[in-house]
Amino acid sequence: MSPTPSELESIRQCWFLTGATASGKSQLSLRLAEQLNAEIISLDSMAIYREMDLGTAKPNAAARQAVPHHLIDILWPNDSYSVTQYRAAACDKMAEIRSRGREVLFVGGTALYLQALLKGIFAGPPADWAFRQAIEEEVQAVGIECLHERLKSVDPLSADKLHPNDTKRIVRALEVLHLTGQPISHQQREFERSFRPEQCRVFWLHRPRPELHQRIEQRVESMFQAGLIEEVAGLLAKYGELSHTANQAVGYKEVIEHLRRGLSMADTIEQVKIRTRRFARAQETWFRNMSENRPIEVSGPLDSAEVAAQIIDSGRILAD
Numbered sequence: 001m002s003p004t005p006s007e008l009e010s011i012r013q014c015w016f017l018t019g020a021t022a023s024g025k026s027q028l029s030l031r032l033a034e035q036l037n038a039e040i041i042s043l044d045s046m047a048i049y050r051e052m053d054l055g056t057a058k059p060n061a062a063a064r065q066a067v068p069h070h071l072i073d074i075l076w077p078n079d080s081y082s083v084t085q086y087r088a089a090a091c092d093k094m095a096e097i098r099s100r101g102r103e104v105l106f107v108g109g110t111a112l113y114l115q116a117l118l119k120g121i122f123a124g125p126p127a128d129w130a131f132r133q134a135i136e137e138e139v140q141a142v143g144i145e146c147l148h149e150r151l152k153s154v155d156p157l158s159a160d161k162l163h164p165n166d167t168k169r170i171v172r173a174l175e176v177l178h179l180t181g182q183p184i185s186h187q188q189r190e191f192e193r194s195f196r197p198e199q200c201r202v203f204w205l206h207r208p209r210p211e212l213h214q215r216i217e218q219r220v221e222s223m224f225q226a227g228l229i230e231e232v233a234g235l236l237a238k239y240g241e242l243s244h245t246a247n248q249a250v251g252y253k254e255v256i257e258h259l260r261r262g263l264s265m266a267d268t269i270e271q272v273k274i275r276t277r278r279f280a281r282a283q284e285t286w287f288r289n290m291s292e293n294r295p296i297e298v299s300g301p302l303d304s305a306e307v308a309a310q311i312i313d314s315g316r317i318l319a320d
C-alpha cells in the first residue's frame with residue numbers, strides 16, 4: 001500500500017522525534033510540542049496497550065494533560081494490532097489535529113511505524129505462526145547468526161539490509177520466501193522511495209552508546225522498583241494470555257517467564273537489561289540506515305529548550 005502524493009505531502013509536513021529507548025525523547029517532546037503548538041501522536045507499538053504502563057515508559061498523566069497525546073491506551077493487552085491499522089489511525093489523527101490548526105509531532109522509537117508512514121507498507125502474506133515457532137526454536141538451538149547466513153544465501157539483498165541480530169525481520173524475510181516463493185526484497189522495491197533529510201522533519205535523538213546503556217540500566221531498575229512484576233501478574237490474572245505482540249514486549253516477556261518458570265529475580269532483571277540493550281542497538285541500526293533521519297547528538301543532562309530550538313530551526317524550511 002503506497003502513500004498517495006497528497007498523503008506524502010501531509011506526512012512530510014509533520015514533525016518526527018525518534019530515537020532508541022531511554023534516549024530522552026519523552027522529556028524533549030513536551031518542550032518541542034509546546035514551542036510548535038503541536039499535539040503528539042505516539043510512534044510506539046507498545047504504548048497502544050492499556051494497563052501496560054511501567055514496562056512501556058508511557059508519558060505520565062501530567063505530561064498527557066500538558067500536551068494532548070494520541071494512539072496511547074487504545075487497545076486491551078489481548079488485542080491484536082497491525083502496522084496497517086496503525087498507519088490508518090495515525091493518518092486520521094493527523095488530519096484531525098490539523099483541522100484544529102495545530103502542528104503534528106510524532107514521538108517514539110518504533111522504526112517500523114516510522115517507515116510505514118514515510119514509505120508506505122508492504123503487507124505481504126499473513127503470518128504463519130507454525131513456521132515462526134519452528135524458526136524461533138531454531139534460533140534458540142543454533143543462534144540468529146545461522147539464520148542470517150541462510151537468508152544471505154536465498155535473499156542477499158534483504159540480508160545486506162538487516163542487522164545480523166534483527167531476529168524479527170530476518171524471520172519475516174524467511175517467512176515471506178517460504179509462503180510466496182519470492183524474496184521479500186523483490187516485493188518491496190516499490191516502497192524504497194526515500195526523502196532527503198532536508199525534505200522532511202525527522203529527527204533522531206542520539207546518545208553515545210555507553211551513556212545510553214547506563215540510562216537503560218537505570219530505567220530497567222526503576223521499572224522493577226515501581227512494580228513491574230505486580231503489573232504483569234495482574235495482566236496475566238485478568239487476561240490469561242496477552243496478544244502475540246504484547247507478549248513479546250521487552251520486559252514483559254522476561255517477567256512472564258519469571259512468573260511461569262521460576263527464573264530468579266536477579267536473573268530476570270539482568271535479562272531485561274540485556275534484551276533492552278540489544279533492542280536499542282537494533283533501533284539505532286535502523287535509524288542510521290534511514291536517509292530521512294537527521295541525528296541530534298546529545299550527551300549528559302538534556303537541555304530541552306536548547307535542543308527543541310535546534311530542531312525547530314533545522315526543520316523550519318523544507319526543500320521541495
